Amino acid sequence: MTKTPDGKSAEAPTMNDVARRAGVSAMTVSRALKEGSHVSKATRERIAQAINELGYVLDQSAGSLSSRRTGFVAAIIPSINNSNFSDTARGITDALEGTGLQLLLGYTDYSVEREEELIESMLRRRPEGIILTGGAHTDRARRMLQQAGIPVIETWDTPQDPIDKVVGFSNGAAMELLVETLAAKGYQRFGYIGGTTGRDTRGSQRRAGFVRALDRLSLPSDRIISFGVPPISMEQGGQAVVSMLDRWPDTQVALCVSDLSAFGALMECRRRGMRVPEDIAIAGFGDYEIAACCHPRMTTINVDCYGIGRQAALKLTRSIQGTSSDEVEQITLTGFRVVEREST
Amino acid sequence: MTKTPDGKSAEAPTMNDVARRAGVSAMTVSRALKEGSHVSKATRERIAQAINELGYVLDQSAGSLSSRRTGFVAAIIPSINNSNFSDTARGITDALEGTGLQLLLGYTDYSVEREEELIESMLRRRPEGIILTGGAHTDRARRMLQQAGIPVIETWDTPQDPIDKVVGFSNGAAMELLVETLAAKGYQRFGYIGGTTGRDTRGSQRRAGFVRALDRLSLPSDRIISFGVPPISMEQGGQAVVSMLDRWPDTQVALCVSDLSAFGALMECRRRGMRVPEDIAIAGFGDYEIAACCHPRMTTINVDCYGIGRQAALKLTRSIQGTSSDEVEQITLTGFRVVEREST
DNA sequence: CTTACCGATGATAGCGATAACATATCCGGC
DNA sequence: GCCGGATATGTTATCGCTATCATCGGTAAG
Structure with missing residues (x-):
């Protein structure tokens, strides 16, 4: 509706x-x-002028009812205030560029119930595909x-029983690699800092990887501080490391569920005058910007957040357009690597 | 479409x-x-069962075409990977809870061209209102x-010539307050670190406030390092402070366009062995989590990000439902305050 | 007992666009 | 001059839902 000079609102112009x-x-x-329809130049110009004069904006919901294509895909991430997930969102956006598909973004605050509601309200709008975080x-x-009946991509994880397609990595294996790398440097007394169980399944898997790796190396795997509701904050990371040193003062290295809590610990x-890594070494997970910039710079696991988003979106568009002859592979594993810096 | 056992896809069930x-x-x-329609209990239950058996999901785009209510509002923020803006988004989401309105989120990467595209594609989907960042x-x-013809709320700023309604604060005035507070503590040689001009208008206004306040105090206002494309990163904040100390070694306090660049500088x-604040004091803007947690803890300006979102959404819903008799005030100013910590 | 009204349900007609088919025009090649 | 095929445009019939009005018992007020 456009406001007419007399203050009343007129109906918005339609295509007619x-x-x-x-x-x-x-x-x-x-x-x-x-794009790509046959309309003569003259007509096209007259139409463009009419659109301009009327201030017409296409009503896409009407269009999609008729064409049965809504032109958007949904993506659900745990939090928008987390650069790892927002990098994934950026990867999705970028990969969608030029496909005529738009991204509809939702966030769950790490709650599967919120996720369920979100999925329902998104499906009501008939996305052509959906990207989820986790399994x-x-x-x-x-x-x-x-x-x-639309393609579904689960990301950031390798679920046992995927709904449809997957783009992710094993959070457990990544943490195992970190433990092994640090054990090879001579560390023996490892501690782990994470949130209380539940909610953040990726966090739980990292913890499980921590335990698995240490058990395999016959090193103690019981120094675990569970603190706060996942995802735990920087502040909570700081408090957790204090508890850890209280309880196991001879801990040599603290691994944290994410760089954010690791930063708080660091x-x-x-602040307490400890030297890092001499008195205690600290490592994170995620390779956030902060890890490369803080002092001392932090050892962490780099996972290809942007690539996860990019590949998920590519897989999705291929599934949407794809005929049955053009099969899309079910699982794509993305890489991760240990980034060793000054904190270990 | 549900996949039938034979692999072909059947049409999705409709309301019929x-x-x-x-x-x-x-x-x-x-x-x-x-909600709130007269349907007998027995009928309601039979319908619920049928829905369940068929796996029916309401098609909202068809519904909104008919009812002329799409049930969503659009919000456009510069970046999803910025806790200030994502706090605003959370404020919006929370305030929308229970109104039957959903949030459709988009981000511009600080580009007004991207914003224009985004606005266009969002308007095509007929939001019932729209929340923008900046003026x-x-x-x-x-x-x-x-x-x-829908309510528009501009946030995070106090534009000269608002489109419709505004919920925000003066970025310039906030920075002036910070300068005044620090000048009162005795600091005289101020430096400013921000991105190269353009794009980030809030950043430009903060810089202008910096200059205004120092001019008023008759203190030098020319120590300005413009570095990198806004928004500047932590890393760039670090590089900028090096240039600043290179050029004006006797700078006493460095004010940064945001906590993130301030953190990089800090x-x-x-890392270079300087003491903060004794050798150089540093302050940021935004009161991000990192400011309260880093060592030394950082002085900054707290702005009520969550409240901005909350109030913007409230104003929006009131405007949507509002009759003309129920006027909604045009401009809401939100507060800010200096948070003094150890870094100054 | 009649009137009025409310609650429960159905029939019909769009909402604003596009798919699919139909029609008209123009072109060059034979 | 006729024909096939491309280009340009119009007509008609939905897409899946909800607004609106109509209908029909039942029930309370007069």
Whole structure:
């Protein structure tokens, strides 16, 4: 509705209004608005002018009802305030560029219940595909997704029983690699800092990897501080490292569920006059910007967040367009690597 | 579409399918799916069962075409990987809870051109209102928004010439306050670190506030390092402070366009063995989590990011529901305050 | 007992676009 | 001059849902 000078609101112009003004049929307007249709230059210009004069904006919801293509895909991430996931979102956006598909972003605050609600309200809008974070979902969410008949990509994880397709890595294996790398440098007394169990499944898997690797190396794997509701904050990381040193003062290296808690731990240790890594070594997970920039610079695991998003979106568009002959592989594993810096 | 056992895809069930199965008319199903309509308990239950058996999901795009209510509002923020803006998004989400409105989030990467595209593609989906960040938009974007006939809220700023309504604060005044507070503590030689001009208008306004306040105090206001494309990173903040100390070694306090660049500067100074604040004081802007947690803890300006989102969403819903008699005030100013910590 | 009204349901007609088919025009080649 | 095929445009029929009005018992007020 545009406000008319008298203050009342007039109806928004429709395609028919544009058509009438340009002296053509609505169908021709529709064609002129779409790439690659045959509309003569003169007509196209007249239509463009009419659109301009009326301030017409295409109503896509009407269009998609008719064409049965909504032109968007949904992506659900745990948090938008987390550069790892927002990098994934950027990867998705970039890969969608030029496909005519738009991204509809939602965030769950790490709650599978919120995820379920979000999935439901997104499916109501009929996305052409959906990208999820992680492999843990409510039963109802799984059912809804299976019945939706659209491609589903689970990311950031390697679920046992994927709904459809997967782009991710094993969080457990990544943490195992970190433990092994540090053990090879001579560290023996490892501690782990993470949130209380539940909610953050990727965090739980990292913890499980920590335990597995140490057990394999016959090193103690019981120095685990569970603190705060996942995802734990920087502040909580600081508090957790204090508890850890309280309880096991001879801990040599503290591995944290993410760089953010590791950063909190690192700063707290510095604040207490401890030398890092001499008095205590610290490592994180995720290779956030902060890890490369803090002092001392932090050892961490780099995972290809942007690439996860990019590949997920590519897989999704291929699945959407793909005929049955053009099969898309089910699982794509993305890489990770240990980035050794000054903190270990 | 649900995949049938033979691999072919069947059409997704529609409301009519549900109605037939439940032995009622489609209209009754529609009513049963809406709160507060008169449908008998027995009928409601039969419908619920039919929905369950068929795995039916309401098609909202069809519904909104008919009801002329899409049930969502759009919000456009510069970056999702910035806790200030994601706090605003969270404020919006929370305030929208229970209103039946959903949030459609988009991000511009600080580009007004991207913003224009985004606004256009969002308007095509007919949001019931739109929340923008900042007051700088392309002419075409302004025109589209004015003609859309929906409430528009500009946030995080106090534009001279608002499109519709505003929830924000003066970035310039906030920076002036910070300068004054530090000058009162005795600091005289101030430096400023920000991105090269353009793009980040809030950053430019902070810089302008910096200059204004120092001029008023008759202190030198020319120690300005412009470095990198806004928003500047932590790393760039570190590089910038090095240039600053190179050029004006006797600088007493470095003010940064955001906590992130301030953090980079802080860490770089520590890395070079400087004492903060004794050798150089540092302050940021935004009161990010990192400011309270780093060592030394950082002085900064706290702005009520969450409140901005909350109030913007409240204003928006009031404008959407509001009759003309129920006028909504045009401008809401949100507060800010200096948070003094160890770094100054 | 009649009137009025409310609650429960159905029938019908769009919402604003596009798919699919139909029609008209123009072109060059024979 | 006629024909096939491309280009340009129009007509008609939905897409899946909800607004609106109509219908029909039942029930309370007069």
